[in-house]
Amino acid sequence: MNFRLRAVRALVLLAGFYLMGVVLLAVMAVLDWLLVTRLLTARAAWLEGMVLAVTVLLAVAIVRGMFVFLRAGRLGPVPHAVAVTSQDQPELWEQVRAAAKEIGERPPDELYLVAEVNAGVAEQSRLLGLLPGRRRMLLGLPLLAGVTVPQLRAVFAHEFGHYANLDTRLGGVTMRGRTAVLHTVDVFSQGSTPLHHTIGALYLGYARMFLRTSQSVARHQERAADQVAARHAGRDATAAALRALPVLESAHTHYLQTYAEIGKPLGALPPVGEVHGGFLRLLAARQGERLAALAAGQRPPRPHPYDSHPPTAERIALIEKLPGDERADGSPDAPPALTLLRDPGRVFTALEARTLPAEATRLRRMSWDDLVMARAVVDAEGWSRPLQLAVARALRSEAQGTDETAPARRGAPAQKDDAGLPGLEEVLDAFDRGLLWMAVADRIPKPPQAARLVGLSARNFIRPKVFDGLAGMVHLRLAEAGHAAPDIAWSGRPGLALPEEWEKAMDDALDAAVADTPDTTPLRTLLASTDRVSP
Template identity: 30%
Template sequence: MRAALALVMLAGFFVLAVALAGGLTAIAIWRFTIGDVEGGAWMLVLAVALGGPALWATVRAIFARPEPSGFPLARDTHPDLWRHVDELAGIAGTRAPDDVRLVDGANASVWERRGVRYLELGLPLVAGLSVGELRSVLAHELGHYGGGHTQLSSMTYRAKIALQLSVSQDRVFGLLSAWAHLYALVAASESRDHERFADEVAVAAAGRDAAQRALLRIGPVGEAWADYLTSYVSLAVMAGRTPPLLEGFRCYLNHPRRVHELRRLESVLAELEPTSVFDSHPPIRDRVAAMALLTSSDVPIDERPGWTLLTGVSAEAASRLLDVSGPSATWEELVPLSGPAQVRRYAEALRHAGRVSKVGSSLSDVLAALERGELLKLTGRPVDASLTDEQVREAAVDTVTELLGCAVADQLVTANRAVLELNWGGLFVLRLPDGAAVYPDDLVAPAVRDANQVPEVRVRLQAIGVDGL
């Protein structure tokens, strides 16, 4: 019923736009014919302002077509993956997709165009989930096929584009925006039912434990992927070299510190996930709780890494996905090429924050500000007003710790008192002339978190050769 209502509202949106434009244009023509030029001009302006955006957006959306992206995973080169896909499609009571693609982003999705079924699978999920968890993700997406959720994908794709374009241009009375929000409310409710159905398929196909673990892990893997791109892949881009990207992410995920962080994030992200009536997916915590009530067969979880299903993916494919180019290089070779520039950039960001906040731009100034309890002066007000005071402080601690650690590294490297080495648990290790390893983040973190620790941290920094403190 809600699906039909959503389709009716989609049609009604464009009927409203045509009616507004046509009706107001007719009134404008009538006013012109009776000699009321000013009144006709005003009616014409209203017609363009209210109906024009939707009409123009509709024309553009008619010619818009979803196109497959990413790296194609053919049956003959990835037989293990396709074996699981075919098996799960049978369990879901549907036919398998015709085209499976590896894409960037910690997500998976399915869609159809002219009867051709596409499945897009995010590289971070393949690298970060076990085979059992990946089976749950695949079963969930195939459940959308089995539930008939993708049959109208082409039409709804164009309709959503038209809505977005219309609303972005509707800046006069907001009438079209209000209608679009009402449609989003109805469509989101229907979409949430689709997700619950697909979750039931995932539990039936992959087992309850794997399905719950996959749901809880996707968010942290997405966070890890974003940090990996920012902190590590950026080194490759700066150096103009191509390291083994998939292997690098596996090294990142397997570091003991990252393992601990991801486990902690599972419960944190699930608990703090915001909710809205416009959300197309129920909150993760609600989905996990609902899965606990479902009947599940005793399916053993395949703990093998998910990437073992993609042995045919070449290094060139991953580099194309991430837009990384240049001669091959190891991760260790990247550090002397772009590491100093990386820490210098972060150090300059801290100096800029010190200047803007007027606490001072030197390391001594920043430490003095921390000793006075002025951590939040360095980071300023958060953009997200919904964050709690504790969340704001934690974000500030993480940010300043990273920037301050890089500022320390920058000074020592520039003065030839240390060299940088790769560290999958925190970007860089500082290797001192006597061979000692210093982890900058761990060194400065106590001072950032606790003002009383600043004097002791200052002494430690002086001991390894940091000047001007």
């Protein structure tokens, strides 16, 4: 079956999605008429009223769904974005308009910058796109930060390419229809009554059939837009843009989780403009393979069964089969796309103000170094606390002459454990007296499944927790003494920079301290060497 036949079939099913509401309303009207006029007697007036009430509720749900379906293409407000006019950013608008003109399409009427690695053009469609309307472009600021100008032109050409293929115009209607179908089903799924869910189940079943049928059309649209981009922006630039997108998405996810949210446990934020602007620092520190390594360390998202995009590798392979050209590619020597923005710092600050929730405005701002240091201290306290509590309970048990191997009694008052937690030397002394594997390990929290382990298996399970607890106490000691400095480590992970002798020998010393036969001498030697050095 060729593309046009598939598009026509999908279009017929799309019309059926709307007509299903009309049919359901007609069927309910006929059933009500039969019940009232033929089946129910005058004595069953209460039943007649119940049937009519249920019918009205169902009809309201269906009509609402039909209304939502027709309005799915409307352009609503964009609360988490920064509107950009041609007066604000003339160079960026010039690139957008040039790409639209090159392809023979209307440029967007509005341009918004968003905090995503993405770009898209939406239209105020009428009749699911059969009648043209106002256009809006959403452009991710992190995308601008990570691609070059030639790659950005390829992205623009791809987006306008969705509207430019005359032979796939029906496919464009189908694409907008897929959005309308998903939006309608989502409205039904959010209904608060069983009747909404009942009608929603009917629409959901039909929607699945439509999405399966139209998926090939949607993917054909993506491949066609890729061809338009390669033809107008260059084969190499288009392929480079496709390679860059998943890498940037992984890097941006890593940045948000590791850096932008680093102050979350502290109730603090990075400096003004750096919540999103800090991503530039990560990109500057990680380039090429080091940037791509972030994607290798993350589990790729599971593809949606009805995803309209073909696999990226497949799209790149098709583009690379095209003849080469002499246009600029996406090499690192090309100018960064962010150079198209005037005063990028101001733009990052404006986007931050639009994306942060209202309560975030009351949070304190801290420098990156202060954030790293404060977060490292909080993390170290979290690592060390279970070990300190376990040692405190073991020492108390030893002093009272009770069974040292008995786990702490459940429900014991927390304030007794919190008071007078042992310091690093006390913990090491307890290890030297043989309490680690006799009493301390059993008092460190563990899941019920691990509680049944015995012998070497039990030790190997709990050993990393003891190691982390001891490492946390060491970090706290070094930080309090001024021997540890914050390390933002844009090319790695933020944490503490320790003295050189600690960086070389700390892991070996900790391993010795948590061995089956604990030896705290290497760790004590390191502590003594540091204590002799004034901060």
